[in-house]
Amino acid sequence: MNKLTGIILNVLVMIMIISCNQSTKKSEQIIKEPKGSFEAVFIGVNDTIIPDDISSEVEIDRRLLRNLNLTKDSDFIGEKRNFYMHAMGSIAIEDAQFYHFKVTSSGGIKFKINNKDVVANTKIHRKETNFAKAYVDSGSAIFEVEYFSGTHKPHIFLEWSRDGENFETLPDELFSNLDAFEVQAMETSEISSEESLQSDNILTDEEKKNGWKLLFDGNTTNGWHTFNKPGTIGRKWKAKDGMLVFEGRKRFEFYVAGRKIELGTTNKVLDGGEDIVTDDAYENFELTLEWKISEAGNNGIFYTVQENEKYDECWKTSPEMQVLDNNRHKDGLIYKHRSGDLYDLMAFKPIGVKPQGEWNKVRIIKNKGKVEHWLNNIKGVSFDLNSEEWKEMISKSKFAHLKDFANPGPGKIGFQDHDNLVSFKNIKIKIIE
Template identity: 45%
Template sequence: MKRYILSILAGAALTACFSFNEPETVKNEPGTEIKQGWKSLFDGKTTAGWHIYGKGAISSAWKAEGGAIHLDPAARKQGVAGGDLITDQEYDNFHLKLEWKIAKNGNSGVIFYVHEDPEKYHATYNTGPEMQVLDNEGHVDAKIHKHRAGDLYDLIPCSKETVKPAGQWNKAEIVANQGKLEMFLNGTKVVSTTMWGEDWRKLVAGSKFASMPGFGTFKSGKIAFQDHGDEVWYRNIMIKKL
C-alpha cells in the first residue's frame, strides 16, 4: 500500500510539472505582471495603454465595453474620427494572445512590428505584417487568395482554416522570436515562416507590399488593431516578451 501511495504522489507531481494551463491573472490592469511572464494589454474597462496611430489621443470610435475593445462604426458615421488602434509600447521578440470577434461581412486585422512614423509611413500596414481578421463567409476579401481569416495577409495563406463564423470568438496567437514567426488560430498553427532573410524579401516582393520599402523590415514595433470601417471586438489581450 505504501508503494502504491508513493506512486500516486509521484504521478501527481509529474502532472503538475508538465501542466500547460493558461496563465492566471494576478491583477487585470494594463502592464501588470501576471504568472509565467505574461502582461495584460487591456484592463477590460479602459483603453489605457493604447492610442490612434499617428495621434496622441484615443478615438471614441474605439470603446472599452463588455470586457472587450470594440470598434463602433456607427460612431464614425456620426463624424467621429477612427483610425488604427495601436499600443503605446514597442515589442521585439514576443508571444501575443488575444480573442477576436468580427461582425457579419466585417474586416479587420492584427498588425505587428508597426513603426510609428506617420510623416514617413501614413498607415500601420506600411511597415507591419498583418494577421487577417475577417468574416470569410460574408466579406468579398475572402475570395482573394491569402486574404482570408488567419492568413498572413497577402503573403502566406493558412495551412488549415479553423476560423469560426461571424459573431463568434476566435482565439489567435502570434509568436515572433528572432525572426521566426508562427501564427495560431483556435489552437492550430496556421502560418510558419522566417522573417528578414532573402526568402522573406522575395515573399514581400511578390505581394502588394512590394512598393512599400519599410514593410516587414523592422525588428521591433507596436501592435495595432485595424480600423477597416467594420464592427470588431478584441478581448483577453496578453503578451509575453521572449
C-alpha cells in the first residue's frame, strides 16, 4: 500500500488488474466473475474511487504508462502472474483512414479502438503475434486493453502501419492526449408546459385523430417480447409505476476518473434479461418516447430490428440511438457513443441530453429510408439508409459484416439489455402513409 503515496501522476492510461486464485486451465476467456478470494491492483488516475467492498489486503498502485509496449515485469506488477488487466486511454489520430495493428502478447488479450474489437486472442497462449485492420476517425481514439497473463511472463507489444507492411511502434506523444477525457458539458432543452402537463401513457383526442398508437399501456408489457422469442419476456422487464423498466443487474464495478467500468460475464437468459422488441414491425413511422437512465447507465433504442436465430441481439440488425449517462459511463469518452448518437456512426450535434436522472424526450422519424434522431426537441442526426454515403459509412464500421443490418423496409422497435437500470414511458408511434 506504500506505493500509493507519491505515485499519483497525470493520466495517460487507466488500468485495473485482478489476480484470481483460479486455475488458468479452466480460464479461456479474459473476463471472469470473481470467485473466492482475489487481489486487485488498480493502476489509475488521481481521483480513482476504490470500491468499499474490496478486501483490505488489496494492493493499490498508480503509475504513468507512456505507451502500450509492456515487456518487462516492472511494466506490470513485478513477478505477479495470473493477473487481469483492464487498460483505457486515448491515442491522437491525425488522419481518418484504415490502420493496420500488430499486437504481440503472451497470455490472453483483447484490444479495442472506440469499443470495436481489433484483436481478440483470448485463450491463454505463449507469445503470439496478431494482425488486424480497422478504420479510425481523426481526433481522440479511445482504446481499451483487456489482458490476462495466466502463468506466462506478461508481455504486450503494440505496433501499427498505414500500408500493412511497414510497422512501427506508436510514438509516445500520441498517448499524451488527455483532452480526450474532457467531455463537453451537457446542454438542456425545455419540454413545453403543454407536454409536461399531459398524463403519462395516454393518447389525447388530437393524437388519436392523427393516427397515434400506444406501444406501452403503462400497466403491462403487452405488445413486447424477448428478441427471437415471441410470446415471452424476461422477468427483469416490468411495467412498474407507469414505466417500462429494465431492472438491471449487479456486476463487479469500479470508477476511474469518475467513469464506471463493469467487469464479469452475465447469463442474460438465466437472469431473465435479454433485449426486447415490439410484436409488430413498422416501416415508415414517427416514434416518440421518454427515457431515464441510472447513474453511469447505458442502453439503446433500435428501430429496424429483424428477428432471426442467427442473431442474438438487436444491434446486429438495427441502428441504435444511444441512451447513456454521458458524464459517468466510460462510453461518454467516445465520440459517437453518447446520448442521441447514431451509435458508432454519427454524433448527435449539438449535445441535447439532460443531466442524468431526468427524463429525456425522443423522437425518431423513419420514412422511405430517411431517418432523423431528435432529443428534447433538438434534431441532431439525419441520414438516408438508401444513400451511397450510408453504404460507405457502414463499410468502414464494425457493422460491415452484418448482412441484415439497417434494412430500410419493415422492422421492429427494440430496447436493450445492457445490464443497467433504465426506464421508458409514453412510447407512441404513428404510421406515415
